[in-house]
Amino acid sequence: YIGSGLLFGLLIGGIGYYGRPFTAKESEKGMKDDPELNALQQLWRRVAKRTAVSFSFLSEPATEKLLPDAxxxxxxxxxxxxxxxxxxxxDWSKEHGWRIAKRPGLDHFLAYMASMFEVVIFSTQPSHSGMLVLERLDPLEYAPYRLYKDHMRNIDGKNYKDLSTINRDMSRVIMIDTDPEAFKMQPDNGLLARPFRGEPGDNWIEQMTEFLEYVHMMEPKDVRAWIKTYQGKDAALEFTKWEDSIRNKLVEEWExxxxxxxSWKAWVFGGAPADLxxxxxxxxxxxxxxxxxxxxxxHKExxxxxxxxxxxxxxxxxxxxKDMTVWKMLQTTVKGPPVNPPVSTDSASDKQA
Structure with a gap:
């Protein structure tokens, strides 16, 4: 009976707390009463809204602003x-446990990108495991900001990388991911990458570097217009094809x-012009x-x-x-070894006396 009474008391107290009128701060966030509802309906509506907010931590990123102000x-x-x-x-195996393969050219890629972009690494791993990986992968912190599964938004059981929480102008944000669902909330900012399965001859980084270099060269006002050209495609490969077509066209015109x-200038002037x-x-x-x-x-410097x-x-x-060791030795020499306090030698009869 005591347990039932306590549970009932907690339930009533919770309803009273969650059903109280909205505060000014809550009202600023859109949590307002509906004047057309009666008092009891208002109370249950407040309870429902506050309960939803209380459990939003399961679906919302850890903070509303994942990166500091620019x-x-x-x-x-x-x-x-x-x-x-x-x-x-x-990759995991019984023989070796977890093994990590870096995409060919990764170390140089991160360093080079850091000279042109603000680099953010967004992992789908939980922070407790992802942090350990990135500490080894990027010890010099070319990517100073690292985000994890904890920072993703959960909608209907699926996790999404919501770029609206990174505190940056979306016209200047490029996201590259192997999963198109990852940037579903901002598809105009997302470029698709080829997955890496540990192949030693993979050349994706080399190709993607050329695309990102070109963005840096051209300084577009809105990168989303560029990204739109490659949506749903292998951006690195498609850009490489475009560059090759430009090179081939120039060579054809030159030839x-x-x-x-x-046909006649070489015979008259003794050779083709220098620019040819x-x-x-x-x-x-x-x-x-x-x-x-x-x-x-x-970078070398x-x-x-x-x-x-x-x-x-x-x-x-x-x-x-070394100084600490010498200091301790000097202390021991000057003061001598620690001396224990004297122990009383009085007999039991003396104490009784």
Whole structure:
């Protein structure tokens, strides 16, 4: 009876608490009473709304703003990369346990992308396992922001990567994922990637790099217009085909000019014009070479600074450990070994006396 009474009391108390009038803060979020309902209907409506909000943590991201506000140092474009079966492939066996294969070129890719984009890695793994993977995968934090399953939105039992929560202008956000369902909430921002299953000869990163370089070169006002061209397709492969078509067209035009020049100009002037000696290169290839050369120089300098700091930190730690050891030795020498307090030698008869 006591248990039943306690349960009944808690139920009544809960109804009273959840059925109380909405606060001003709740009203700002759209939780308002319906004037056409009577008092009892209003009470049950408040209970239902507050109960739904209480359980929303099961379907809502951990916070409404997953990234801090952009500042003057934030890159102009944000690149959201899927982790699982795109950047890495995880495999388990009884013999070896969990093994992680990195997509070929991944280390350089992350470093290079960080020079052009604000890089965010969004994993479908829970944070407790995903954090361990990313600490090993990206120790230098080229992708300073890492999101996990905890940050996804659950709708009807399915998880989605809701870009509206990352606190960035959607016209400057590119999301790349192997699962089109992942960016279902913002399909205009999503590019489809080929899944990675651990193949050593995979060249997706090489192809995707060229697309992202081109975005950086052209600085579009709204990346969604570009993304729309490749929606539902293998963006990396399709862009590579487009670039190859431009190169082939330039070579064909160059060869045609050489034929025309060779018909009579070569005989009269002793050779073709200088600009026809070698096939022309598209402007994007020339810009790409400059970008990559500059990056390699700067990245080498950054790595040298990081290595220098690492060595200095190690030496400082060793020095501190040595100083601590010497200090303890000096303390022991000056003060001597610790002395226990004297023990009373009074006999029982003395105490009685």
């Amino acid at each position: 500042n003057e140092y934030t890159m102009p474009y944000t690149l959201v990369l899927n982790l699982d079966d795109m950047l890495i492939h995880m 045609e000019k050489r034929k025309l020049a060779g 000696e070698n096939p022309p290169k598209p402007e994007f290839d020339q810009m790409r070479k400059m970008m990559r050369d500059n990056f390699e120089v700067q 950054v790595l040298a600074i990081i290595e220098k700091e690492r060595v200095q930190n190690e030496e400082e730690m060793k020095r501190q450990m």
